[in-house]
Amino acid sequence: MIMTIQDPTDPRQYDVIIIGAGFAGLYALHRMRGMGLSARVYEAGPEVGGVWFWNRYPGARCDVESLQYSYSFSPELEQEWVWTEKYATQPEILRYIRHVAERFDLRRDIQFNTRVEEAVYDEAGARWELRTEAGERVSGRFCVMATGALTVPQLPDIPGIERFAGKIYHTATWPHEGVDLSGRRVGVIGTGSSGIQAIPAIAKQAEQLVVFQRTANFSIPAWNGPLQPEVQQTWKKDYREHRRRAREVGTLYEFSDKAASQVGEEERQREYERRWQKGGVNFVHSFNDLMVDKQSNDTIAEFVRAKIRATVKDPQVAESLCPKDHPLGSKRICVDTGYYETYNRDNVKLVDLKKTPIREVSASGVHAGDVHHELDVLVCATGFDAVTGALRHIDIRGRNGQQLSRKWAEGPRSYLGLMTSGFPNLFIITGPGSPSVLVNMVVGIEHHVGWICDCLDHLRRQGLASIEAGQAAEDRWVEHVNAAANKTLFPLANSWFLGANVPGKPRVFMLYAAKLWVYRQECQAVADKGYEGFTLAAVPRPALAEAP
Ligand code: FAD
């Protein structure tokens, strides 16, 4: 039985409206269409790809190995696609996503260049009514927010920045035609993952590069290189098994069953060195207590600081590059290609903003401490209004006209990270309260989409019209998510995980820090118990009385 109740006289009514055409929106469309639902995707950009369409800065690539950072839903797709590097570049990932859109004929149900500005739940009709920037109106019984966790660029609020006479670029809105930096004096603000990838690449092009660092970050060498055909073939032979395991843990690393606190100094150093030589995020899994025991974490952090001091020739620069104010991994770990080595180049200078803060930007450059740095180009690698940013930019109103941004004014609240009470039939992918950016996101996305599709199937089989997170279940989940974070070292850093990078954003750890398999089991258990904690209804719920 197909649930479609699309009104044939009004082509703008769908079963499901999906917002966003990145990894999440495309997979949601594929699955929902496969269920016989009428689904339509609205995408602000002119092309599929999401993050991989927008983030075109020099050096942009994934830091989960390409063979894992890809869809698992089609065995044919994973066999036929050939990755050329261990960590694929942005253009290669975008080519892959475009290939997926063609192969599964997705484009015909995607409307590009269409930003959704408003989503209002019509209680009487039990439908989401959406309005786009151009004033177009569409509606869907269900609405899926595939709007991305790292979508809204965060620009630094520095006095005088509007006076800068040169060009200013944010890494996430890098011009598609590219930027010729040869012979230019370039400043980069920000040393998170984007800055750490861009800085070595920009240093090779620019005449001079000045890096403005507020917080030193831990970065692990990628040791990237071509993906040898035999390595790829061997992996592909066991792809199904690799994928099965990835669904449990997110990304396949060598997970240790030993605690750093339980082994001697020599064994610790040997293990850190072995993993450093292999590179990547695997390094963080050297021991199983590194994210919960500060003393253990100090040992791995000190190992990295020793590597920085051994790599960077100028001891003062090396000291500035050594992170000392947060545990390793409590901010998103970075993976680089020649990052620390870049500071040995004659054309690269580090400005430590902890010692010499930026005072202002003028027409000709950046004034930090007592020094004026003359610049032609300013690159802001200053991150995102993460996890909730894209949702905050849509005026979302649920039952009784309640605004999502108001509901979340003190921090986001969700049940399972998938729905939020007061907003029936509105699903969020990789949203707050889910593992989201803490795991390989393609794996997380496939899980979320799968859970949502199972839920829609359940509703249709039971003849039900709506599902809504219950208040009590949501409260319990928020407590549970907070408790999981408090068992870890995550709260010890001023990170974007906590919203600390956006002035005025409530300081709440937004992600569910449990293991992916635990989260999956919890989601499955809720579904198995008939969507325990949710309210399922056959007909639209009556509107609540207006508050006096
Ligand atoms: P996105 O790719 O962000 O897509 C969301 C889409 O929604 C965008 O195209 C946006 O234009 C659209 N949209 C948003 N709001 C609206 C609106 N109101 N109306 C219409 N359209 C809208 N994760 C990993 O696991 N491994 C990695 O190695 C990794 N590398 C990354 C590198 C960079 C540079 C960045 C920025 C992120 C990286 N990530 C990585 C995280 C990345 O966000 C996810 O892996 C994944 O690409 C997210 O896909 P998505 O579809 O959920 O969101």
Ligand code: NAP
């Ligand atoms: P980010 O991690 O938030 O880093 C932003 C940087 O800008 C930080 O160093 C921050 O300093 C600095 N900054 C912000 N405002 C500033 C200001 N006003 N003055 C000076 N410095 C300022 O953002 P990102 O690097 O774009 O990365 C975001 C996330 O995207 C990553 O964590 C990751 O999940 C994903 N990503 C992944 C990859 C990859 O390798 N695959 C690449 C890029 C992005 P503070 O730390 O002091 O705030």
